Each structure stands twice: as C-alpha cells, then as structure tokens.
Amino acid sequence: xxFQRIWALVEKNLKTVTREPGMLFMIVLFPVILTxxxxxxxxxxxxNEPTSYQVGVVNMDTSSPYREWSSYFIGNLTLTKIxxxxxxxxxxxxxxxxxxxxxxAVIIVPENFGWSCRSFWEVPNDPARWTNTTLQLxxxxxLPIATAAIPPIVQQALVKTIYVVQPTMSYxxxxxxxPSLIKASRFTMFDYMAPGMFAFxxxxxxxxxxxxxxxxxxxxxxxxxxxxxxxxxxxxTGEAVSNxxxxxxxxxxxxxxxxxxxxxxxxxxxxxxxxxxxxxxxxLGCVGFGLIAATIAKxxxxxxxxxxxxxxxxxxxxxxVSGGLSGLAQLAGKFVPSYYVTxxxxxxxxxxxxxxxxxxxxxxxxxxxxxxxxxxVGIMLFKKYGKA
Amino acid sequence: xxxxxxxxxxxxxxxxxxxxxxxxxxxxxKGELFxxxxxxxxxxxxTIKILCGLLEPTSGSTSVxxxxxxxxxxxxxxxxxxxxxDTAVYQHLSxxxxxxLFGDLHAVPKEKLKARVEELLRKLSLLDxxxxxxxxxxxxxxxxxxxxxxxxxxxxxxFLDEPTVGMDPQSRRAVWDFIRELKNQGKTxxxxxxxxxxxxxxxxxxxxxxxxxxIALGSPDQxxxxxxxxxxxxxxxxxxxxxxxxxx
Numbered sequence: 001x002x003f004q005r006i007w008a009l010v011e012k013n014l015k016t017v018t019r020e021p022g023m024l025f026m027i028v029l030f031p032v033i034l035t036x037x038x039x040x041x042x043x044x045x046x047x048n049e050p051t052s053y054q055v056g057v058v059n060m061d062t063s064s065p066y067r068e069w070s071s072y073f074i075g076n077l078t079l080t081k082i083x084x085x086x087x088x089x090x091x092x093x094x095x096x097x098x099x100x101x102x103x104x105a106v107i108i109v110p111e112n113f114g115w116s117c118r119s120f121w122e123v124p125n126d127p128a129r130w131t132n133t134t135l136q137l138x139x140x141x142x143l144p145i146a147t148a149a150i151p152p153i154v155q156q157a158l159v160k161t162i163y164v165v166q167p168t169m170s171y172x173x174x175x176x177x178x179p180s181l182i183k184a185s186r187f188t189m190f191d192y193m194a195p196g197m198f199a200f201x202x203x204x205x206x207x208x209x210x211x212x213x214x215x216x217x218x219x220x221x222x223x224x225x226x227x228x229x230x231x232x233x234x235x236x237t238g239e240a241v242s243n244x245x246x247x248x249x250x251x252x253x254x255x256x257x258x259x260x261x262x263x264x265x266x267x268x269x270x271x272x273x274x275x276x277x278x279x280x281x282x283x284l285g286c287v288g289f290g291l292i293a294a295t296i297a298k299x300x301x302x303x304x305x306x307x308x309x310x311x312x313x314x315x316x317x318x319x320x321v322s323g324g325l326s327g328l329a330q331l332a333g334k335f336v337p338s339y340y341v342t343x344x345x346x347x348x349x350x351x352x353x354x355x356x357x358x359x360x361x362x363x364x365x366x367x368x369x370x371x372x373x374x375x376x377v378g379i380m381l382f383k384k385y386g387k388a
Numbered sequence: 389x390x391x392x393x394x395x396x397x398x399x400x401x402x403x404x405x406x407x408x409x410x411x412x413x414x415x416x417x418k419g420e421l422f423x424x425x426x427x428x429x430x431x432x433x434x435t436i437k438i439l440c441g442l443l444e445p446t447s448g449s450t451s452v453x454x455x456x457x458x459x460x461x462x463x464x465x466x467x468x469x470x471x472x473x474d475t476a477v478y479q480h481l482s483x484x485x486x487x488x489l490f491g492d493l494h495a496v497p498k499e500k501l502k503a504r505v506e507e508l509l510r511k512l513s514l515l516d517x518x519x520x521x522x523x524x525x526x527x528x529x530x531x532x533x534x535x536x537x538x539x540x541x542x543x544x545x546x547f548l549d550e551p552t553v554g555m556d557p558q559s560r561r562a563v564w565d566f567i568r569e570l571k572n573q574g575k576t577x578x579x580x581x582x583x584x585x586x587x588x589x590x591x592x593x594x595x596x597x598x599x600x601x602x603i604a605l606g607s608p609d610q611x612x613x614x615x616x617x618x619x620x621x622x623x624x625x626x627x628x629x630x631x632x633x634x635x636x
Contacts, residue, residue: 005495016480224476224537226442227470228494228541229465
C-alpha cells in the first residue's frame with residue numbers, strides 16, 4: 001500500500017465531488033434541503049414545540065368507588081401536551097372516528113382501572129394481591145410516527161398515575177402494549193425520524209459510488225489508472241476512504257442543519273462520536289453496494305437505476321420510512337444493514353441508551369460484519385467483471 | 389547492440405470469433421522511436437493494451453523492459469507511460485492537478501514531481517491555462533494534458549496511441565518536437581498514428597499491421613524504396629488497400 005497513491009485518489013474524489021454540480025447536490029444540497037423540509041414539516045425547525053396527536057379516550061371506569069384514578073390518568077395524558085384528549089362515551093364512536101382519520105388513537109380505560117390502581121397502593125409489595133388489568137390501545141396504522149410515538153407517551157402517563165412521580169418497581173398492575181419509557185414530552189416527529197434520516201442519506205453513497213466508477217470506466221480513466229503501478233487494493237482503499245469522508249460530511253451537515261432547526265437529542269459528545277463510527281462503517285458497505293451496481297451497469301445512467309435496487313429496500317425497510325410497515329416487512333427489515341444503523345442511532349438519540357449498551361454493540365457488530373462482507377464482495381466482483 | 393525494450397513472440401488475441409492480433413512477432417530496441425501503423429481495427433491498440441498489462445493475450449508472450457508483461461505486470465508499469473487514444477482526463481480537475489495526480493499514482497517523489505509537472509506544462513505550452521479545469525480546455529489542449537499525464541513519471545518506455553489526433557498544426561509540431569526530445573533522452577517510444585506524415589517525420593522504424601498480422605517492417609525510407617512509393621502514405625495504401633475500415 002502506497003499512501004501517496006491512496007491520498008491522491010482520495011483528493012481526486014473529494015475535488016470531483018466539490019466541483020461536480022450533480023455530485024455536490026447529492027452529497028451536500030440534498031441533505032441540506034431535505035433536512036430543512038423535514039425540520040419545517042415535522043417540528044424540529046420553527047421552535048421546539050412538540051407535535052400533538054388527537055387521541056380518543058373511552059373511560060369505562062365511571063361508576064366504581066375509585067373512579068378518580070381514571071380521571072387522574074386522563075389528566076396526565078393531557079398534561080403531556082402532546083396528546084389532545086377527546087372523551088368518547090362509547091368505543092364504537094371512538095373507533096368510527098379512528099377509522100375516518102379524525103383521531104390517531106383510541107385508549108380504552110377498563111372498568112376495573114381504579115380498582116387496579118387502588119389494589120397496588122394497598123399492598124404495593126405484594127403483586128399477588130393486585131387486581132391486574134390492561135389498557136386497550138388502538139392506533140392508526142397509516143401513521144408510522146404516531147404509531148411509534150403514542151404508546152410510550154401513554155406508558156409515561158400511566159406510570160405517573162400509578163407511581164405519582166417515580167416508579168418504584170419495573171412492573172405494576174396496569175399494562176399497555178409498549179413498555180418503552182421515553183421522555184415523550186420533549187420529542188417532536190423529527191426526533192423520531194432523525195436516526196433513520198442519517199442512514200437514509202448515507203444510502204445515497206451507493207449511487208454516487210456506482211456513478212463515479214461507471215463514469216470513470218466509460219471515459220477510460222479507470223483503464224488509465226491501471227496502466228500505472230496503482231494496485232486494485234490501493235484504488236479501492238482510496239474509494240472507501242473518500243466515501244467514508246463524504247458520509248461523515250453528510251452526517252455532519254444533517255446534524256448541523258437539525259441543530260440549527262432546534263433538534264436537541266438528550267445525548268453527550270460520546271454518543272455523537274459513536275453515531276459517526278456506526279455511519280462510517282455503514283458507508284463502507286455502501287461503497288460495496290456501489291461497486292456491485294457498477295459491475296452490473298454498462299453505463300453511468302444505468303448505474304443510477306441499478307443503485308436504486310440496493311437503495312430502495314434499505315430505505316423502505318431500514319430507515320425512518322419503515323415505521324408503519326407490516327409485520328412481514330418489518331421482519332424483512334432485519335436482513336438489511338440500514339435497519340441496524342437506524343436501530344443503533346435510535347437507541348442512542350431517542351431511547352437515551354448508553355454507548356456501551358449491548359443493543360448498540362450488537363447493532364454495530366452486525367453493521368460491521370455486513371459492511372465488510374458487502375465491500376469484499378463488491379471489490380471481488382468489480383475486479384473480476386467490472387474493470388473492462 | 390542496445391538491447392531490446394520490447395519483445396513480442398507469437399502474440400495472438402481473440403475476442404470471441406474475432407482475431408484482433410494474429411501470431412505477431414516484433415522486437416523494438418531500447419531508444420528506438422517505433423511507429424505502429426495500420427487501418428482502424430488492425431490490432432494496434434489491442435497490441436499496446438497487452439504490452440501495458442491491460443489485456444491478457446490468448447497465446448504468445450510479450451516482454452517490456454525485460455519483464456514479462458503477464459507475470460511481472462507491476463514491474464512493467466513502473467517503466468512505462470501510456471497516452472491513450474481517447475483522451476482520458478478528469479474534467480473537474482485542472483490540467484496541473486490531472487498531471488500531478490498521475491505523478492502521485494506513479495509515486496514520483498514530491499519535490500521531483502512538482503518540478504516535473506512545471507517542466508511538462510512549460511514544454512507543452514500549458515502553463516498559462518494550468519489552473520483552469522480541463523473540461524474547459526480546447527481539444528488540442530486536452531490532448532496535450534493527456535500526453536503530459538502519460539509522461540509525468542519520466543518513463544523509459546512510452547506508448548503514445550495517436551497522440552496528435554484533433555490537434556492544430558502548431559500543437560502537432562510542438563508535440564513532435566517533444567517526442568523527438570524523448571528520443572534524444574534515450575527513451576523508447578511506441579507511436580501509433582494514422583498520420584503517415586507524422587510517422588515519416590518521427591519514426592526510426594515503422595511496422596504496418598493489418599488484420600492483426602504484421603505485413604511490413606522497416607525504416608520509412610526502406611519501405612518507400614521497397615514499394616517504390618513517393619511517401620509512406622502510398623506505401624500504406626498499397627499494403628492495406630483503399631477500402632474504408634471500421635474499428636472493432
């Protein structure tokens with residue numbers, strides 16, 4: 001490996017990107033514009049006001065001696081300032097409004113809700129004597145962000161109702177389907193989308209890599225490089241390094257634009273560094289996919305189309321787009337690397353997980369192994385079939 | 389005897405059912421300026437690609453600077469400079485950056501590289517436009533940058549594949565002077581060209597290749613005498629006919 005050659009290739013690639021309007025758009029302007037549009041549309045830009053959801057509540061616990069617990073719970077739902085609570089007298093009416101899209105969720109407070117809460121306070125340390133019950137939650141499946149955001153907020157209001165301030169134990173007499181504990185009152189829709197957006201932009205490296213390789217092949221530039229003592233591994237290292245740098249620039253742009261717009265994930269510098277590492281590793285895989293696309297494509301125009309064969313599934317199944325997908329599609333998402341990038345960044349930025357969290361480490365391991373494997377396959381295929 | 393810069397023995401190259409090079413034998417001495425002539429699709433560029441290690445021959449062997457081009461490709465690439473037939477220049481880099489890039493790819497030491505870039509820019513009359521993007525250059529300027537990129541490593545053996553195509557007479561003359569200078573420095577130059585006047589003016593020897601077969605070899609004067617022709621173009625026409633050819 002000769003570093004003079006590798007640096008020359010990196011420098012060449014970076015200069016090409018900064019001087020070629022199409023590349024510049026994809027790497028810089030596209031993330032800037034999309035982040036701004038998303039920020040304005042989904043809440044991070046234009047103030048840090050939380051997005052609100054229309055939620056229907058059907059309170060079945062209106063006649064029990066302990067019905068004040070359900071009132072307290074409904075009051076806590078309202079206090080989140082994210083949920084606009086609308087009281088319904090019957091489940092049917094609420095379900096009708098949900099189907100018609102007038103509200104985004106329906107919460108059914110069961111008849112024995114008050115009894116259940118009361119039973120907890122009578123014998124907080126004896127779960128066997130609690131009256132267990134379940135809050136029914138119905139969500140509009142067409143709204144992925146609401147689907148992701150509402151259950152934790154309901155859980156938060158429930159915890160506040162039962163434990164008053166801080167939970168004293170990890171379980172209680174009342175259950176809802178999603179047990180995630182997040183500080184929902186601080187999050188906007190953009191907060192939910194941001195982790196997936198970082199992976200989303202990195203995916204477009206597949207297109208830029210495939211285009212640049214096919215363009216250089218078409219113009220005889222690759223062949224010309226191969227008349228010099230530059231080895232394939234030096235060429236590929238130069239490509240991988242420059243695209244990692246570009247990936248980092250993209251992430252920095254998206255983070256900077258998000259910050260300008262008010263995005264403030266409750267994390268420290270170490271979390272950001274880890275996020276950069278995850279995305280840097282992921283960008284290696286994108287180079288690999290780009291090389292595979294360049295191997296198949298006969299022209300730079302075709303490379304764009306073929307690159308989308310690799311981009312679309314990863315975008316749909318593994319980034320912020322994936323929230324409202326079917327169970328089968330969500331299962332399929334586990335087979336695309338971008339899913340693990342989004343999951344790691346969501347754990348960091350949204351769930352507030354520490355950088356040493358086993359979930360993040362597992363995600364990073366999957367991203368690393370898959371990226372290196374795809375890169376090696378890409379290099380092998382391109383060397384064998386793509387150089388000519 | 390200076391020794392051989394290039395040795396080609398029984399070289400054949402087939403692309404599916406097309407034979408591009410057919411049992412070619414040729415030796416080129418060190419320091420020789422050799423012209424490889426032939427109509428479109430005759431096999432000239434294929435031969436050069438094999439000599440540069442870009443293509444594997446179907447059969448036969450080739451050596452460049454004493455190294456086998458198939459087995460010792462990396463050694464061969466340190467000795468050669470290749471100016472491709474189609475201009476291969478990064479349009480978003482300046483002329484100076486394009487030339488420097490290829491110097492870096494040849495791992496020319498930094499100080500030497502800087503001086504060499506300036507020398508080539510000056511000799512090829514590119515200094516005034518060296519910092520402009522190559523995409524803004526005229527065809528002739530682009531060709532000169534193409535040539536400078538090939539010679540940045542001061543190669544012992546230069547393959548110049550139609551280096552003056554599309555140049556105006558002034559640029560062509562400047563390039564001819566530059567090629568002569570290479571020869572005076574003892575470099576081996578393999579020049580392919582469709583300009584018979586160019587071959588006659590510059591080359592010590594020429595080889596005419598057609599349908600992948602070497603059909604004539606000698607100095608321009610020898611060939612003119614042999615075919616009783618006024619110039620090399622008449623020799624070429626009498627050897628290859630008047631029919632129009634298309635490249636592969």
